Amino acid sequence: MMQKVSRIGFVLLPGFAMMSCSSALEPLRAANILAGEELYGWRLLSLDGAPVVASNRLRVEVDGALDDVEGLDTIIVCAGGNPAEFDDARLWRWLRAVARRGLTLGGVSAGPYLLARAGVLDGYRATVHWEHAAAFAEEFTRVELRSSLFEADRNRLTCAGGVAALDMMHHVIGEAHGFALARAVGDWFLQAHVRPGEGEQRLGLPERLGVRNARLERIIDMMESRIESPATREELAQAAQISLRQIDRLFAEHLGMGAEAYYQNIRLTRARELLRQTNLPITEVAMATGFSSASHFSRAYRRKYARAPREERV
Incomplete structure (x- = not known):
């Protein structure tokens, strides 16, 4: 018996991430070839039907266009860059209308951010690229944000982007047509290891820092998890089971700076993401990143980035 063809529309937005889009689309082509029949069909859509320039400047x-959705079962939004800068009321209305029709909605890379802005992820689990996670969590409190590679929650598919879309499509194909076919697709793309959805988005601390030191890792783990209410030196020392005097020695030896300076850099990096990707007032950004006052925050921000926080939004 011939299986029903699943038809997917990929909505390409200006500056979309080519790698993420290709990683979501190419497994469908491979599944058709390996199954010896058409299991999937797809169409590329843009806001107005005109060509779209990707992040790598390919046209x-x-x-x-968006209204060309007849016969589609799934819509996947492909975006990139800074999604906070994208604002198109047509897209929000269209996504809500598509959701009401019961189609499966997905997003890759910055796509989940735009789905959330349209309100179609409220009450769902979702993920987004780690670069956008802080802003996403602040703005979309009705979405259950996870730090996973991908999430499949009922008729919503979200993916952090990059090659994680291959892992997501392995899950999608496996659920629909069996994991033997999904594994064959993985082999086709030399995907020797398929990661589960709950896998980590980023390299572990030793790989990111180029340093292997268990005490240092425990301290930085605590720093990264305590942004809004920074941990005290005593708490950091207790986490690593070292003395207060040893903390700065540990950071100076391995990272070339003191612990306080490193911690402030983490918080200022988060602040920059919030300034660029949300409309939060500067005083709220200061509070969300653990600064006691807007003036203290502004001074620290200017020292690090040689510009005032308000200039990030000019």
Whole structure:
């Protein structure tokens, strides 16, 4: 018996991440070839039916505009760059209308951010690229944000982006047509290890820092998890089971700076993400990143970035 063809529309937005989009689309082509029949069909859509320029500046022709959704079962939004800068009321209305029709909605890379802005992820589990996670959590409190590679919650698919879309499509194909076919697709793309959805998005601390020191890792873990209410030196020392005097020695030896300076850099990096990707008032950004006052925050921000926080939004 011939299986029903699943038809997927990929909505390409200006500056979309080519790698994420390709990683979501190419497994469908491979599944068709390996199954010996058409299991999947797809169309590329843009806001107005015009070609779209990707993040790598390649110009991509599409098959139609947003209203060309007849016969589609799933819509996947492909975006990139800073999604906070994208604002198109047509897209929000269209996504809500598609959701009301019961289609499966997905997003890769910055796509989940835009789905959340349209309100179609409220009450769902979702993930987004780690670069956008802090801003996402602040703005979309009705979405259950996870730090996973991908999430499949009922008729919502969200993926952090990059090659994680391959892992997501392994899950999608496996659920629909069996994991023998999904594994064959993985082999086709030399995907020797398929990661589960709950896998980590980023390298572990030793790989990111180029340092292997268990005490240092425990301290930085605590720092990264305590942004809004920074841990005290005593708490950091207790986490690593070292003395207060040893903390700065540990950071100076391995990272070339003191613990306080390193911690402030973590918080200022988060603040910059919030300034660029949300409309939170500067005083709220200061509070969300553990600064006691807006003036203290502004001074620290200017020292690090040679510009005032308000200039990030000019």
